[in-house]
Amino acid sequence: MQRTDRLPIGRYPTPVVHVAPLSNPQSDLWIKRDDLTHEVYGGNKVRKLEHILAGALRHGARRLVTLGAAGSHHVLATTCFGGRAGLAVEAVLVPQAPSPHVMDVLRAALALGLRAFPVGSWAAAAPVVAARVAAGARFVTVGGSSVAGSTGYVEAARELAAQVRAGELPEPDVCVVALGSGGTAAGLAAGFEAEGMRTRVVGVCVATPRWLVRATSLLLARACAGRAGVPPSRATLGAMRSRLRVDTRFLGAGYGLATDAGDEATRLARDAVGLSLDPTYTAKAFASALWHLRARQARHVLYWHTLSSAPMEPLLEGAPPPGALPPGLRRLVS
Numbered sequence: 001m002q003r004t005d006r007l008p009i010g011r012y013p014t015p016v017v018h019v020a021p022l023s024n025p026q027s028d029l030w031i032k033r034d035d036l037t038h039e040v041y042g043g044n045k046v047r048k049l050e051h052i053l054a055g056a057l058r059h060g061a062r063r064l065v066t067l068g069a070a071g072s073h074h075v076l077a078t079t080c081f082g083g084r085a086g087l088a089v090e091a092v093l094v095p096q097a098p099s100p101h102v103m104d105v106l107r108a109a110l111a112l113g114l115r116a117f118p119v120g121s122w123a124a125a126a127p128v129v130a131a132r133v134a135a136g137a138r139f140v141t142v143g144g145s146s147v148a149g150s151t152g153y154v155e156a157a158r159e160l161a162a163q164v165r166a167g168e169l170p171e172p173d174v175c176v177v178a179l180g181s182g183g184t185a186a187g188l189a190a191g192f193e194a195e196g197m198r199t200r201v202v203g204v205c206v207a208t209p210r211w212l213v214r215a216t217s218l219l220l221a222r223a224c225a226g227r228a229g230v231p232p233s234r235a236t237l238g239a240m241r242s243r244l245r246v247d248t249r250f251l252g253a254g255y256g257l258a259t260d261a262g263d264e265a266t267r268l269a270r271d272a273v274g275l276s277l278d279p280t281y282t283a284k285a286f287a288s289a290l291w292h293l294r295a296r297q298a299r300h301v302l303y304w305h306t307l308s309s310a311p312m313e314p315l316l317e318g319a320p321p322p323g324a325l326p327p328g329l330r331r332l333v334s
């Protein structure tokens, strides 16, 4: 097996908890608390950045450029942990449906020193990213979903396998997780394959176009499986297709747009588990987890929680008030 180096950032293993109030005699619910990967800013970007930042430092980078929606958790996490590693962070940002959360994430990233380049569309982002790379910044892909970033989730799958072996939870039949840029679901699928586990991944698609989201996730899963030491006969697209199912039923009208099922999932998560969900990713993923429980689709359902639960207030200290954002940035979220 190939080893990649890793910059230690997070606190592991993250806990697994059983949720009795939402379980039934045929199907029980467990939650993997990756909201707790870091006390300053948790969620799923932390594990990815441990590998991305290690690679950047190894290559002698001093500046990173990435891209995302205006309220991208990936951009915020990269600014936060890249900055702590001594790297300057730039991001090309595209418009996103406005919400208080999106505004908070953008302001927090700016407070942490993000240099933002607003553009009007994804198509307009490419030349700006290219110009920043030409100016010497190291590129970090959307969502941190490179093979290096996804390696953090191969390791997360191994961490879960160890928790199963230690008797902390039964071996899940399905692991339900939000799927945006795909690195989280792809790394988990490759890791479960490498560990020889029964667990299949249900990646709940939250972005469009669906065919592209599915295709890139499967290719990424195959690449990760190869790197994780899965024999070529098993690290095929066919094997990944049965290991990683992409559930597009909970997407609704598109990225960042709330759904009724997501709103219901958000209420249940709050009342039964005390967990906060966001409308873009985790509300839709948790809605799929609830469907798996209600339809008695699997004996043991693991919902992998990917949203930071760290308080935003400390990150917003010194942030520009919404009204004081430069017009280019304000246009992204209006």
Ligand SMILES: *Cc1c(COP(=O)(O)O)cnc(C)c1O
Pocket (backbone or CB within 6 Å): 043, 044, 073, 074, 143, 145, 178, 179, 180, 181, 182, 183, 184, 185, 278, 281, 282, 306, 307, 308
């Ligand atoms: C980025 C993100 C995801 C999606 O992860 P990908 O690896 O991009 O598929 C899911 N949930 C939350 C809260 C995120 O911030």
